[in-house]
Amino acid sequence: xxxxxxxxxxxxxxxxxxxxxxxxxxxxxxxxxxxxxxxxxxxxxxxxxxxxxxxxxxxxxxxxxxxxxxxxxxxxxxxxxxxxxxxxxxxxxxxxxxxxxxxxxxxxxxxxxxxxxxxxxxxxxxxxxxxxxxxxxxxxxxx
Ligand SMILES: Nc1ncnc2c1ncn2[C@@H]1O[C@H](COP(=O)(O)OP(=O)(O)OP(=O)(O)O)[C@@H](O)[C@H]1O
Ligand SMILES: [Mg+2]
Numbered sequence: 360x361x362x363x364x365x366x367x368x369x370x371x372x373x374x375x376x377x378x379x380x381x382x383x384x385x386x387x388x389x390x391x392x393x394x395x396x397x398x399x400x401x402x403x404x405x406x407x408x409x410x411x412x413x414x415x416x417x418x419x420x421x422x423x424x425x426x427x428x429x430x431x432x433x434x435x436x437x438x439x440x441x442x443x444x445x446x447x448x449x450x451x452x453x454x455x456x457x458x459x460x461x462x463x464x465x466x467x468x469x470x471x472x473x474x475x476x477x478x479x480x481x482x483x484x485x486x487x488x489x490x491x492x493x494x495x496x497x498x499x500x501x502x
Contacts, residue, residue: 361498361499362496362497362498362499363496363497363498364494364495364496364497365494365495365497366487366492366493366494366495367399367492367493367494367495368491368492369491370399370402370491373399373402373403373406373493373495374402374403374405374406374409375406376403376406376495377402377403377404377405377406377407377408377409377410378406378407378409378410379406379410380407380410380480380482380497381406381407381408381409381410381411381462382410384407384410384431384462385431385462386431386459386460386461386462387458387459387460387461388462388463388479388480389458389462389463389464389465389472389475389476389479389480390407390462390463390464390465390479390480390481390482391465391468391469391472391479391480391481391482392404392464392465392466392482392484393469393481393482393483393484394483394484394485394493395486398484398485398486398493399484399493400466400484401416401417401418401437401466403482403484403495404416404433404435404464404466405417407433407462407464408427408429408433408435411427411429411430411431411433411462412429412430413427413428413429413433416433416435418437419435419436419437423436423437423438423440423441423452424436424437424452424454426457426461431460431461431462432457432460432461432462433461433462433463433464434454434457434458434461434462434463434464435464435466436452436454436463436464436465436466436468437465437466437467438465438466438467438468438471439466439467441467441468441471442467442470446471446474449468449471449474454475455475458475458476469481477501478499478500478501479500480497480498480499480500481497481498481499481500482495482496482497482498483495483496483498
């Protein structure tokens with residue numbers, strides 16, 4: 360398992376990290392973003408989208424999942440409202456059919472992802488010592 364830790368000092372830097380990682384991804388890759396409300400998961404995903412030629416990624420909270428056409432399509436899932444719900448609701452998103460040709464980013468989806476892929480990238484975002492600081496841990500994981 361590969362692991363990296365980065366200290367991030369602003370939302371702009373978080374977008375830059377997202378773009379940096381996004382530029383290394385290929386179709387079929389899946390990222391699980393972990394971190395409390397407001398940690399910066401969507402901010403990271405906005406930068407990742409930019410690396411794929413996608414502008415304006417916003418929180419999909421009210422629709423659970425959004426698909427953005429790009430160099431490689433980006434599937435952005437916010438599973439927050441599915442926590443504690445039946446897994447069948449997650450299956451309704453039909454991610455299996457989209458993952459192979461897309462880059463998939465899932466917020467709050469740690470409990471569901473093992474059903475979907477053999478390996479994925481897990482990114483943990485923790486609040487730091489001031490309002491704008493975050494510690495980001497990037498791990499390549501076998502499911
Ligand atoms: N270093 C930082 N990295 C990311 N966001 C930051 C940072 N510093 C401040 N922010 C601010 O924190 C907020 C992060 O919000 P964002 O929607 O990205 O969080 P989230 O983890 O997706 O939350 P949710 O769980 O509600 O979806 C934004 O308002 C952003 O501007
Ligand atoms: Mg979010």
